[in-house]
Amino acid sequence: MSDPLDPRAGEDTLTIFERSREGRRAFVPPRCDVPELPVEELLPQSAVRDRSAELPEITEPELVRHYTTLSSKNFHLDEGFYPLGSCTMKHNPKLHERVAAVPGHARLHPLQDPEYAQGALELMSRLQGALAEIAGLPHVSLQPSAGSHGELAGLLLTRAYHEANGEPRSKVLTPDTAHGTNPATVTMAGYQVVKVGTDPDGGVDLDDLRAKADADVACLMLTNPNTLGLFDRNIEEIERIVHDAGATLYYDGANLNAVMGIARPGDIGFDIVHFNLHKTFTQPHGGGGPGAGPIAVADRIEPFLPVPQVVRRPGRNGTEPFFDLEYDRPLSIGKMRGFQGNFGVFVRTYAYIRSLGGDGLKEASQVAVLNANYLKALLARDGIAEYLPIAFDRTCMHEFVVSGRGAKERLGVRTLDIAKRMLDHRVHPPTVYFPLLVEEALMIEPTETETKERLDHFAGVVRAILEEAGDDPEIAKGAPYTAPVRRLDEAGAAKRPVVRWRARDENPGDPARAQDAPASGTGAM
Amino acid sequence: MSRYTGVTDRELREMLEEIGVGSLDELFAEIPEALRLRRDIDLPPGRSEQEVFEELSALAARNRHCDEEITFLGAGMYDHYVPAVIDTLLQRSEFLTPYTPYQPEVSQGGLQVMFEFQTAISELTGLPVSNASVYDGPSAVAAAGYLAKLETRRSRLVVSRGLHPHSRAALRTHAAGYGMEVVEVPLGAEGATDAAAIEAAVDDDTAAVFLQQPNFLGTVEELGELIEAGKRTGALAVCAADPLPLGILKPPGELGADICVGEGQTLGNRLDFGGPSFGFFAAAERFLRKLPGRIAGETRDVDGRRGFVLTLQTREQHIRREKATHNICTAQALNALAGVVYLSWLGRRGLVELAELMLRRTHYAREALGLEAINPGPVVREFAVHVPDLDALFDRARRAGINPGYRLARDYAEYEDGLLVAITERRTRADIDRLAAVAGSIREAVTA
Numbered sequence: 017m018s019d020p021l022d023p024r025a026g027e028d029t030l031t032i033f034e035r036s037r038e039g040r041r042a043f044v045p046p047r048c049d050v051p052e053l054p055v056e057e058l059l060p061q062s063a064v065r066d067r068s069a070e071l072p073e074i075t076e077p078e079l080v081r082h083y084t085t086l087s088s089k090n091f092h093l094d095e096g097f098y099p100l101g102s103c104t105m106k107h108n109p110k111l112h113e114r115v116a117a118v119p120g121h122a123r124l125h126p127l128q129d130p131e132y133a134q135g136a137l138e139l140m141s142r143l144q145g146a147l148a149e150i151a152g153l154p155h156v157s158l159q160p161s162a163g164s165h166g167e168l169a170g171l172l173l174t175r176a177y178h179e180a181n182g183e184p185r186s187k188v189l190t191p192d193t194a195h196g197t198n199p200a201t202v203t204m205a206g207y208q209v210v211k212v213g214t215d216p217d218g219g220v221d222l223d224d225l226r227a228k229a230d231a232d233v234a235c236l237m238l239t240n241p242n243t244l245g246l247f248d249r250n251i252e253e254i255e256r257i258v259h260d261a262g263a264t265l266y267y268d269g270a271n272l273n274a275v276m277g278i279a280r281p282g283d284i285g286f287d288i289v290h291f292n293l294h295k296t297f298t299q300p301h302g303g304g305g306p307g308a309g310p311i312a313v314a315d316r317i318e319p320f321l322p323v324p325q326v327v328r329r330p331g332r333n334g335t336e337p338f339f340d341l342e343y344d345r346p347l348s349i350g351k352m353r354g355f356q357g358n359f360g361v362f363v364r365t366y367a368y369i370r371s372l373g374g375d376g377l378k379e380a381s382q383v384a385v386l387n388a389n390y391l392k393a394l395l396a397r398d399g400i401a402e403y404l405p406i407a408f409d410r411t412c413m414h415e416f417v418v419s420g421r422g423a424k425e426r427l428g429v430r431t432l433d434i435a436k437r438m439l440d441h442r443v444h445p446p447t448v449y450f451p452l453l454v455e456e457a458l459m460i461e462p463t464e465t466e467t468k469e470r471l472d473h474f475a476g477v478v479r480a481i482l483e484e485a486g487d488d489p490e491i492a493k494g495a496p497y498t499a500p501v502r503r504l505d506e507a508g509a510a511k512r513p514v515v516r517w518r519a520r521d522e523n524p525g526d527p528a529r530a531q532d533a534p535a536s537g538t539g540a541m
Numbered sequence: 542m543s544r545y546t547g548v549t550d551r552e553l554r555e556m557l558e559e560i561g562v563g564s565l566d567e568l569f570a571e572i573p574e575a576l577r578l579r580r581d582i583d584l585p586p587g588r589s590e591q592e593v594f595e596e597l598s599a600l601a602a603r604n605r606h607c608d609e610e611i612t613f614l615g616a617g618m619y620d621h622y623v624p625a626v627i628d629t630l631l632q633r634s635e636f637l638t639p640y641t642p643y644q645p646e647v648s649q650g651g652l653q654v655m656f657e658f659q660t661a662i663s664e665l666t667g668l669p670v671s672n673a674s675v676y677d678g679p680s681a682v683a684a685a686g687y688l689a690k691l692e693t694r695r696s697r698l699v700v701s702r703g704l705h706p707h708s709r710a711a712l713r714t715h716a717a718g719y720g721m722e723v724v725e726v727p728l729g730a731e732g733a734t735d736a737a738a739i740e741a742a743v744d745d746d747t748a749a750v751f752l753q754q755p756n757f758l759g760t761v762e763e764l765g766e767l768i769e770a771g772k773r774t775g776a777l778a779v780c781a782a783d784p785l786p787l788g789i790l791k792p793p794g795e796l797g798a799d800i801c802v803g804e805g806q807t808l809g810n811r812l813d814f815g816g817p818s819f820g821f822f823a824a825a826e827r828f829l830r831k832l833p834g835r836i837a838g839e840t841r842d843v844d845g846r847r848g849f850v851l852t853l854q855t856r857e858q859h860i861r862r863e864k865a866t867h868n869i870c871t872a873q874a875l876n877a878l879a880g881v882v883y884l885s886w887l888g889r890r891g892l893v894e895l896a897e898l899m900l901r902r903t904h905y906a907r908e909a910l911g912l913e914a915i916n917p918g919p920v921v922r923e924f925a926v927h928v929p930d931l932d933a934l935f936d937r938a939r940r941a942g943i944n945p946g947y948r949l950a951r952d953y954a955e956y957e958d959g960l961l962v963a964i965t966e967r968r969t970r971a972d973i974d975r976l977a978a979v980a981g982s983i984r985e986a987v988t989a
Binding site: 029031032033036040041042043045046048049050051052053055058059060062063064065066068069070071072073074076079080082083084086087088089090091092093094095098100103105106107108109111113114115116117118119120121122123124125126127128132133134135136138139146149150152161162163164165167168171172175176196197199200201202203204205206209246247249251252275276277278279280283284292294300301302303304305306307308322323349350351352353354355356357358359360361363366367369370371372373374375376377378379380382383385386387389390392393394410411413435436439444445447448450464465467468496499500501502503504505506508509510513514515516517 | 543544545546547548552553555556557559560561562565567568569570571572573575576577578581582583584585586587588590593594596597598599600601602603604605606607608612614616617618620624626628629630632633634635636637638639640641642643644645646647648649650651653654656657659660661663664665669670671673674676677678679680687705707708710711713714715717718719720761763764765787788789790791792795804811812813814815816817819829835836837838839840841842843844846847848849850852853854855858859861862863864865867868869870871872873874875876878881882884885886887888889890891892893894895897898900901902904905919921944947966969970971973
C-alpha cells in the first residue's frame with residue numbers, strides 16, 4: 017500500500033522514540049567533580065527506579081533533523097493568511113523574540129530579591145499602567161496564564177466580592193454569543209450557568225436578560241464585540257440591568273483588538289476585564305501557548321486581587337522609586353499559579369505597546385475593523401453571498417461570521433469541506449462551527465497586519481472553491497490533497513485512543529495492529 | 542503609521558468604497574457615542590525598533606540574572622543549562638507562530654510533538670496517560686484537585702506541607718471556587734512527610750491527598766508508604782514531582798499514585814522570572830476521559846497514512862461547555878516542545894547521569910556547608926539547613942557574588958532560621974566550596 021519513496025509515507029512519520037538506537041547520545045554530562053558515591057549509599061532502595069525511563073537515544077544531528085522535519089508539516093502565520101476567528105492571528109514582530117531572550121529577562125530567577133530585579137518589576141509596573149489605561153480600569157494583576165485562567169480569576173474575584181458583602185450568590189449569566197470557555201469557567205468557579213438568548217440583531221436579548229437578572233446572579237460575562245463580531249448597541253442598558261441586580265459585569269477581552277483607543281470597557285461600566293496577550297498584544301501562539309491573561313478591575317474589586325501585586329513605592333532614601341512584590345493583602349483570593357505570571361509574555365507585550373504607542377494601538381484596531389469589513393464586503397458579492405450568507409449583516413468589528421448553509425443546500429458541500437479545500441490553496445481556514453448559534457458557521461478574523469492584496473486573494477480563493485464545487489462537489493469533499501496527510505479518522509482516534517507511543521507488541525490499541533486484527537482490545541481504555 | 546499595518550491612502554479609499562462608507566469613523570458607528578473615548582489614549586508615542594530594543598535592554602540590565610552571580614536559589618525553578626538545539630528549534634516560525642492544531646492535516650508537526658511529549662511524560666511518571674500540558678506546576682496541582690472533585694464528589698483535600706507553597710496556595714484559591722476544603726499536614730521532625738499524620742488526616746470525605754517528590758525541602762519522601770496511607774479511605778493520591786530527579790527516583794505511578802503533576806521549567810525552559818514554562822498532568826488509565834486540556838492521539842488518514850489528531854475533545858470546554866473537565870484552552874505548547882526536545886537531547890542514559898550528578902553534588906554540598914540540616918535524610922537537588930545568622934550569611938554571600946538560596950521563613954514560620962539551597966549541574970564543586978567558605982565564616986563568628 018505505501019510506497020517507500022513517497023515522502024508522505026513511512027519513514028517521516030516515525031516518532032522520536034522509533035528513531036532511537038541503543039548507545040547513541042546527544043548529551044555529554046559535565047564531569048563529576050565530587051566523590052562518586054554509589055547511588056545506593058545516598059538513596060534508600062525503595063526510592064530508586066528499577067529501570068530507566070525509555071527516552072530516545074539519538075544524536076544531535078538526527079534530533080535536529082527530526083524536529084525540523086516535523087516543523088515543516090505545520091502551517092504557520094509567517095507562511096500565510098490565518099484568519100482564525102476569535103484568535104487574532106496578527107503578525108508576531110521579531111523584535112519581541114530578541115528582547116525576551118536578553119539574559120537579564122530570560123535568565124532572571126523568579127525569587128530573586130526585588131532589590132536585584134528592579135528592571136523586571138518596573139517593566140511589569142509599566143505594563144500594568146498601560147493595560148489599565150487601555151481598559152479604563154485602575155488596577156491590574158498580570159498573574160493569570162491565559163484567557164480562560166483570567167476568566168476564572170475574574171469569577172473568583174466576583175465570588176470573594178459578594179462574600180465580603182455578606183451575600184453569596186449562585187448564578188452567572190452567559191450569553192450564547194459569549195466566548196467558548198465561559199461556561200466551563202463558571203462551573204469551575206462553583207457557579208451555575210444561566211444562558212441568555214440573542215436578539216435578531218445579534219445582540220443580547222434584553223427581555224431575556226431582565227427576566228434572568230435576579231438577586232441570585234453574581235455576574236454577567238460578556239464578550240463585546242461578541243463572537244459574531246458585533247458590538248452590542250444596547251450595552252448601556254445591559255450595564256444598568258446587571259448593576260441594578262447587584263451583579264458584577266465581566267468583560268471577556270478576547271475581542272479587545274477591535275476597540276483599543278476607541279472605547280474602554282471601564283468607561284462602559286465593566287468591573288473586571290481580562291486581556292489575551294497572545295491575541296491582542298501579539299505574543300506568538302506557539303502551537304497552543306504560552307499566552308497570558310492579565311485582568312484589570314474596578315476599585316471595589318481591587319482588595320481581592322491575587323498575590324503578589326507589583327507595587328511602586330516611594331524611594332527609600334532619595335527620589336528613585338522602588339518596585340516591590342506585595343504579599344500582605346488579607347482579602348486576596350490568593351494565587352492563581354506559581355510566581356508572578358508569564359513574564360516572558362509581558363516583555364513581548366510591553367515591547368509591542370512601546371513600538372505602537374497610543375496612536376499605533378488605535379490604528380491597529382481601526383485597520384482590524386477596516387480589514388474585516390472590507391473582506392465582508394468582498395464575500396457579500398454575487399457568486400459568494402448566495403452560498404455563504406453573512407450571519408448578521410451589520411457593520412462588523414474586527415471579525416464576522418458567515419453561514420455555510422447556502423453551500424450545503426445548493427452545492428452539497430459543507431463548511432468543513434470548504435475549510436479543507438482552503439488548505440490546498442495554502443491559506444488557513446477560519447474558525448469553523450463556532451459560534452454554535454450560526455448553522456455551518458465560518459468565523460473570519462483577518463487582523464490589521466494583512467494587506468489588501470491578501471484579503472483580495474482570500475476572497476478569490478473562496479470564490480474559486482465555490483465555483484469548483486458547483487462543477488464537482490466531490491473535489492472539496494475529498495480535500496485536502498496537498499497537505500502532509502489527508503482527512504484523518506478522528507472518530508477512530510477517540511474510540512480506540514492511542515495517546516502515547518509503545519512498541520507495537522505492547523500496544524493492542526495501535527491502529528495499525530487494529531487493522532490486522534480488528535477489535536482485539538481497546539488498548540488505552 | 543504603525544509598521545505592522547500597511548493600508549495606503551489609495552487603498553483606504555478603495556476599501557471604504559467597497560464597504561460603502563465614507564470614513565473609518567463610520568465603521569465604529571455601532572458604538573454608542575457616549576461610550577467612545579473622546580481623547581487620545583494616554584500612552585507615549587510609538588518608537589522605532591532600535592529605540593524599543595535599547596529601552597528594554599536597559600531595563601533588563603537592572604536585573605541580576607543567573608550568569609551574574611553564583612546562585613543556589615531554587616525553590617521551584619532552577620538554573621539549568623538549556624542546550625542550543627532548543628533555541629534553534631523553538632525559534633522556527635513553524636513552531637512559534639501557528640495556533641492550536643484545529644486543522645490537523647496542516648498541523649502534523651505540532652500534533653506529533655504533543656504525542657511524543659505525552660509519551661515522555663508517561664515514561665517519567667510511570668503513568669499511562671498524559672495531556673499535552675497545562676499552565677505550570679501549581680496550576681496542575683489545582684487541576685488535579687478539580688479532577689478529584691469530579692471523580693469522588695467528596696469535599697476535602699489533604700495536602701502535605703512538603704508541597705510547594707505556591708502549589709498549596711493555588712490549590713486553595715481554586716478550591717474556594719469549586720467548593721472544597723484544603724487541610725494541611727505538617728512535615729515531620731526530619732523535614733519529611735509523616736505517614737501516620739497523613740493516615741490520621743484522611744477520612745471518608747477526603748477526595749485526594751497531595752504529596753511531592755522530592756518535597757519542597759529536597760527530601761526524598763517514602764512515597765510508597767505515604768501513598769498507601771493516603772489512599773486508606775479511597776482518596777486519590779496526587780504526587781507533584783520534579784521531572785529531573787525522576788531519572789533515578791521510582792516513578793510515582795509505580796508506587797500507586799493516581800495522578801502525577803509537576804512543573805516543567807527544569808526541562809529545557811528558561812527561568813524568565815517565573816514563566817512561561819509548562820505544567821504536566823499524567824494519570825492512571827481510568828482518568829483518560831477526565832483529564833484537563835488537549836490530548837493528541839494517533840490515527841490514520843483516508844489513505845491509511847499514520848497521523849495525529851486532538852482527541853477526546855468531548856472533555857473540553859468548547860464542546861462540553863459547562864460540563865467540561867476543565868476550562869483550559871490555550872496551554873503551553875511551545876514550552877512543552879522545549880520539554881520533549883530536552884528529554885530527547887538528554888536521552889535515556891543522560892537523564893540518569895544528570896540526576897546522579899545532582900544527587901552527588903547535593904549530598905556533597907550539605908556536608909560541605911557544615912550547618913545543621915533540617916532534613917538530614919536522603920535529599921536530591923535541594924536541601925535545607927538551620928543558619929545561626931541568616932542576615933549575616935546573605936550579606937557576606939552577596940558580597941562574594943553568591944546568592945545563597947531561599948529563606949524558608951517566607952513560607953514556613955516553623956523554619957525561621959531555615960535556608961533552602963538548590964543544586965543543579967551548573968553548580969560546580971568550586972561554587973559549592975565558595976558558599977561553604979561563607980557558611981564557615983558564619984559558624985566561626987557565632988561560636989567566637
